[in-house]
């Protein structure tokens with residue numbers, strides 16, 4: 001048996017994999033036609049026909065609504081903007097609490113702070129990495145207004161249970177489905193069961209427009225408020241005759257014509273791109289079967305996983321070495337696994353409670369009606385995963401084929417055959 005690359009042996013994968021690239025001649029032609037038209041964005045920030053944007057914006061939104069099976073799709077210039085718009089659109093009040101997952105990208109929770117509402121962290125399920133409905137329920141207080149879930153890594157949270165819980169407590173549900181476009185949950189697309197949900201279109205996701213995002217909702221009122229927040233609400237509401245002025249502070253969250261023209265082509269490719277990730281992930285799971293102390297992804301009942309990330313867990317007690325040593329060994333073999341995801345409750349903004357200005361607003365103000373706990377220890381499942389057991393492989397980082405998967409499996413098997421070299 002050859003020595004591990006970490007210890008001076010040969011690398012299993014000496015040449016890095018090619019970068020994932022979903023962009024081709026279709027997107028080039030679509031972008032070119034917009035450029036030739038000379039109209040790169042047709043939005044007007046006043047109450048006018050062009051308040052809703054130009055032809056490509058409208059066509060992309062029409063197609064996305066049809067594709068995802070929702071009444072309304074609203075494009076935005078990033079999914080971060082989409083999350084901010086969603087929190088505003090549900091009519092959040094300053095000081096309202098929103099229960100959110102710590103196992104997500106930071107923007108999921110900062111969107112809440114941007115309206116002076118208070119993020120409250122619940123813990124995740126150790127197998128699916130999504131919010132655990134029982135933990136959500138424990139965090140509900142008289143001040144809770146909404147639940148912000150994330151369909152993390154590519155599979156839907158337990159939406160039936162979460163929507164039922166929300167209905168019992170009169171809460172709104174927002175779904176950050178940035179990583180799971182095209183994932184199914186009980187026959188419907190992830191992101192579409194919440195009161196408002198949506199997808200990121202940034203460069204790193206399954207499909208992208210460079211930067212961008214798309215919100216989905218079946219609620220006419222929410223859709224209107226999303227459109228208003230996207231495009232200078234405060235100057236539009238008067239002429240449009242909007243009676244409810246809550247959170248009608250607008251932004252410029254508009255996505256351009258070029259991006260939407262590209263988005264139309266990308267949406268048409270989504271099913272194929274998702275199927276290719278699923279087939280690669282299935283082969284990887286097959287190849288890794290039988291490796292002691294390694295847990296491959298667990299897919300919940302009645303749903304599909306689109307593998308934005310292929311998540312795994314290491315059992316240090318079984319392996320006799322640490323997760324970090326295993327990651328070092330795999331990285332050295334040429335498999336770029338990551339050993340951390342996120343524990344966003346531990347970010348400085350929450351640990352120091354410094355957000356707006358320097359004096360602790362909103363936590364130190366009257367709008368925050370109770371002391372909210374952000375100390376390490378509040379999310380034991382998410383913390384243990386990050387500190388000791390989680391390991392992920394970014395399936396949307398590389399342009400992989402089945403022979404690449406074979407080499408990844410070979411690298412894992414080499415490391416597992418040499419575990420004694422990693423024990424000190």
Ligand SMILES: *Cc1c(COP(=O)(O)O)cnc(C)c1O
Pocket residue numbers: 078079080081104105107108150176178179200201202211212213
């Ligand atoms: C990518 C991502 C975002 C942010 O999306 P942008 O389009 O980059 O603003 C938010 N939440 C999650 C879970 C993400 O993966």
